[in-house]
Amino acid sequence: MDQPSATTTRPSFNLRLRALAGQRAVWPLLALALILIVDGFVSPGFFTIRIVEGRLFGSLIDILYRAMPTAMVALGMAVVIGTKGIDLSVGSVIAIVGATIAWRIHEGDPHFVILLIALGAGLLCGLWNGFLVAILDIQPIVATLILMVSGRGIGLMINLIYGGTNPSFLSPLLQNLSVGHVGLIPTRLILGAAIFGALWLLIRRTALGLFLESVGGNSAAAHLAGISARLIKYSAYLISGLCAAWAGVVLTADTHTSDPVSVGLYIELDAILAVVIGGGSLAGGRIYLGMTIVGALVIQALTTSILTSGLPPEYNLVVKAVVVLIVLLLQSKNARGALLRVFGGRRQ
Amino acid sequence: MRERYLPFLATIAVFVALFVTGGFLYKHFFSTLVIGHILVDNAFIIVAAIGTTFVILSGGIDLSIGSMIGFVGVVMANLDAAGWHPLASAALMLGFGVLFGAFQGFIIDFCEIQPFIITLAGLFMLRGACFMINLDSVPIRHPFVSAFAEANIPLPGGGFLASSAIVMLVALAAAIVIAHFTRFGTNVYAIGGDRTSAALMGVPMRRTIVSIYALGGFYSALGGVIYALYTSSGYPLAGTGNELNAIASVVLGGTLLTGGVGMVAGTLFGGMILGLIATLINFNGSLNGAWIMISGGVLLFLFIVLQRSLVGSFKLRRAA
């Protein structure tokens, strides 16, 4: 407003650019597109999707397929982060769910019941985390650290219940959910879409989403507006536990074995990363489910491109670290200010 | 009894109780040999945890510890192959640890980003760097390594204090001096206790926070050096998950995870408790690693709840 008029003509383009840049959806989508385009140049046929043996095949499908477990976990994480919390225990939840499945299959339960028990185990974990955060009022990082530390041990213990030396199993139902396909489409994509849809309905077609965001955004104001922060926070950890349980079902059925030590290792970090790339702030206050999925796809696309480019998969970690840093620096006011000063200085 | 010593006393009580339990259950458990072994086996974790104690005391967290341990080992192994003396490469890596920590601290303070997420990026970066250098275990063959491993001080009762344990104790002594007898140390406690007040009372915030993470980096690099010499190799997966052990050691040592309260000496006992649990479970033979994780989690829970009630008493007084 009070800028000198001489400069107002030039920034009009800048302003439009800035308005576009202000759209939060632009950056993650841009990043995803960029990665895919680079991949397209590096490996010809990257975008080809063929039908082999009655299924869709191709790198794009592969990215979607592999991103699903992280995406499922990230959806729950997005809800928890929206309430200004965090759930570090999701990897452990996956381990517990996997061990539970192997155990119940060994006991000979009907496989549909086993699925319910597995999801119940995830809910139970959410119940525990929610109890610590919402009732005992322990900081989320600290509270969920407890299950993170001990969860894989609990998984190993469950394996021990039935001997546990060779906890691999066969389950047509569960394996179909994970590696099967419905028509042309891999089942887990449908499962992922269903979880996304159900969660979206739960938080956007009821007032739960609004309440979750209000508790994360300003808990004092939420209290005065008559919202029970405890119950709302509790529900977030239950949702996260359930989402992690679904990921546990998919991952466990994929390897048809219970391996509590290494299943879903570092998945909590990927999930948090997906939320952050999707524009969610760790300070809470907003839940972006759709963008969280985009975030998970960005991570998987990065991983896939590193694989296709012939680098060892472990380079993935460094790339991820650099991506986190860049995203966080862009989110930081101080860093943006410093960048602007550098560029502003050059312009003059 | 002063309430701030309560968590520390609880730590010692747990340690003694575990040790006595072991003594009743197993023959030969009550010996300096067992103590000596626990110290040697856990020296690297405890050293890294000592650095983490400062970070946690200031209200922060450092997740890059495990990767730092792995990275230091891999670089030292490769420098060994290139003909470096282990001491020279160790000095280099300690310097690297300081710089890396300082870098993390700077980003945390400058960008006002949660330490959790920045050190997570640090975790990825260092672990990735390990794999970029090596995918397999590389031995360190310099004669100094075996000399270091064999050097020890005999203890009465057949036990001995190995050189890595000695380095750990010296590092601990230095940390105690830094924490309790320098202005910097008190500033760490002040920042962890109440950040805003600390700034108003004239604590130099950026300098202190950068120094805290630099110190954390130094100690985790030292942990890496000890681990590399102890295993006489560099393995890119070494130290995976050790950040959790280090954090658990700190909390079991009576330091408040929210910062401001705790004692560096407690971390030694916290680490020893974890070591003792592992030893007890090994002595049993029929139990496995699951027990270590679960008992660690249970202890963590108990300590966090104990701390929660202590913090509650502070807060109540303040709000009244």
Add this chain to the structure above:
Amino acid sequence: MVEAGGAGVVETTTPRIELRGISKAFPGIQALAKVDFSLNPGEVCALMGENGAGKSTLIKVMTGAIRRDEGEIRLDGKVVEINSPGEARALGISTVYQEVNLVPTMSVTKNLTLGRQPRRFGLVSWRAARERARERLRRLNLDIDIERPLGSYSVAIQQLVAIARALEDDTRVLVLDEPTASLDARETELLFRIVRDLKSRGIAIVFITHFIDQVYAIADRISVLRNGRLVGTGSTAELPRFKLISLMLGRELEHDEAQIAAKASSATGEPILTAQGLGRRRTIAPFDLSLRAGEVVGLAGLLGSGRTETAKLIFGAIRPDSGELDLDGAAVTYHSPRQSLRQGIAFCPEDRKAEGVFGELSVRENIIIALQSKRGWLHRLSRDEQERLAQEMIKTLDIATPDADKPVEQLSGGNQQKVVLARSLVSGPRILILDEPTRGIDVGAHAEVVTLIRHLCEQGLALLVASSELDELVAVGDRIAVLRDRRKVGEIVGAEITRENIIKTIAGA
């Protein structure tokens, strides 16, 4: 004589500190305009004023926290430049801020010596530090265990430790910014004993408080600021309560006095809500209050007199520790806004940033959230319904926003206030509690809000309006409950409601 500029004060000594013609402007506001202030050795001067009067700006200029635009500062007659808190401290000007700015988890010793611990051979000597800490406390005749964490002591002791930290051997001026805000009577007396002692040692003390009684108990002189100007200064004896409060509250000429006449004196029915002996220790003394349909009850009192606390206690946002509430003639207990909201009570908070708006949520979501929480999470208001309610409120309250989906943090302060007001209206209350409904709203909107309040009242709502602006209360109130020093001291009804009567009641004369 009481007169701006303090020209009437007979000066017998060189003032310890003297500020002449201090001005300070912030973007959009003249925080201080040519303010003079002086303080003699061994004198306690109370610095009084309502919100935005310029007290804290003046203090900050004096202690070097901000730079003045013009004017000069003299210390014992010599012109000095103070550019940072460090320089102020070096000159002997020490400050103790309102909230105890110490670290509760650290020991008293560490708090007293942080940043200046005595060292031997580069290491801190705690023996020497403890000696210094004891010495500092001895100056205040305070005998406590200095190894205990500060947080284990009462707020009063913490406050004294803060003073001990601020006091140096060469302290000449001590600024106490609301030191008694969270102290009870006994603790305040302890603090006053120490203030008197410091005074006897020739230290000049600036005392900021909202408690009128305390001013007359401890201060030798009073200076009153309003809207960045010094509007009066004089010895305590020359400035009786009535005069002091009149000076503080001043007069807003923008208001239309005609409104007062237009007010229908109404409501004779049974009270909807009655509070009996409702109170909470350290917050507000037990009080009685009743609200009737079609009636506006005003809560008058100075800043810090307990207006907000009274409002929150009735709303259930603060838990009472005594008394009871009757709703429709039956005793009710609600302990959370969630419950009171369902009973048809709505509350519009004063501090919109901390307790009002959800910055990242849209205007629409901010407006409907209280109604939504009343309906429960399963009965979501449809998007159309939300939009309708939001548009209605945007129109009624004239909220300046391009559309209802803009994040509320992008609105101006006044518009954010209106959004919070809209939220409480939309929730469909029978009883509406408004805490400073016009804070931060421009003059035009101000009149609209006043009209709106009367309009709501005519529709049969029971209203409780807490306000620092007497004219506003006179304009809207059918009954005014007057508070002083966290205690209800009177109630004024109908034609008796005038500025003068309210001020008289606050003054207790």
